[in-house]
Amino acid sequence: MTSHETTDRGAHGGVTPGHYYGHGLPYLPLADYPGRIIAIEGTDGVGRSTQIRLLREWLEVRGYGVIETGWTRSPLMQPTIDLAKSSNTLNKLTFVLLYACDFADRLEKEIIPALRAGFIVLADRYIYTAIARAGVRGVDSQWIRRLYGFAIAPHLVFYLKIDPEALARRVLESSGISYWEAGMDMKAGGDIYDSFRTYQRQLLREYAAMADEFGFRVLDGRKSIKSIQDELRRQIGEFLEEDHLIAPTRATP
């Protein structure tokens, strides 16, 4: 299409962690930064935020600098996304693009500076949530992967997997099912419980399809908070042990 074309990797797996998945930001070339990205993925209500809070505590006690980043939390985009959601004017492409813009803002202003400074970035969801949601809504899968070519491949991606029935019980016990979590914008039917189950089942299929592609470490999201946390710590501990770029401050005995 154009003369400059680099190798077209799209945004498939097999990319070295810490590098762009595809066509990155030419004005922000990446070096071997000392920081690390650990992403926790999984559908709403699976307990990501709790796990991240516990992980942060654990990592900080061990002397690692930690920052958290999460979907739609960029100061630039949050008001617009909230407004668009509440007024129900989003269509599938604007939905996808607003999220991508939010991600780009956080990538450039939070994630890359943190990597440069040697922080561990705990990402509460990463691009995979956006890809899964777009997939369910019928957005071209190759298009969205190329769109997120500017994302940096995380060093570790954990996927908390749960079946829709267990998830429904858990969500009902806590906050209740929300309009968006039930995919009601897709107008599959009036019943929110049925819509929730159908939507979450479709999301699960999308996540499952990405597991190999992006090298997810799959954890059983039905287990207790503690046993999930133990497993996360074991795997992260192992990863950091072998990592020479980033080292914790050792406490003097």
Place this chain on the structure above:
Amino acid sequence: MLDTLASPHAYPGRLFVVEGIDGSGKSTQLSLLAKWLAASGYRVFVTEWNSSALVKAATKTGKKKAALTPMTFSLLHATDFADRQLYNIIPPLKAGMIVLADRYAYTAFARDVARGVDRQWVRDLYSFAVRPDMAVYFRVPIDVSVDRLLARRVKLKFYEAGLDMGWSSNPTESFRIFQGRVLDEYDRIVDEYELQVLDARGSITEQQRAFRALVSANLEQTQG
């Protein structure tokens, strides 16, 4: 990948696009064209770049605080475009109207790349855009565009002058550097997407005559 920008659309309406740097006179040309088409009995709908209500808040906040990066700038404009394509471009095309677009995806290809966004990435991004029946590029040298803009307004706008890039703190100088790069990108786009080029140095009437001739010729063709 679905690439609608690469193949002709099948809607009964027509989509005509004007492109060019600030000060090329393309908006003047488009509004004269709209008058003529309406007077000739066509139903016309005009849509402008970056005009959807959806992203207005974010663009405004970002611009005011000069908080936009080349990438968020690019993605916000793509969001605006996606919104307008759904509400303002496809419906009138389906209704058999003539849609006139003041700037189109090519503006993103020129500006975003001039700001340092990846050339192929932005083309992939806009691959969902409807391919125009004709896109006319009003080509003008930098000096002419600067003279026109300065004659009309006191101050060049921050992003329009590319001041976010930090190439020069002098707005006019920065504008020259930035728009110079934009012109280079347009030259590439003209061949790649078969844009019709009109010399925008001529008089308004002269340009309008040439523009109308191009549009007439297109309207006489039966859609394939």
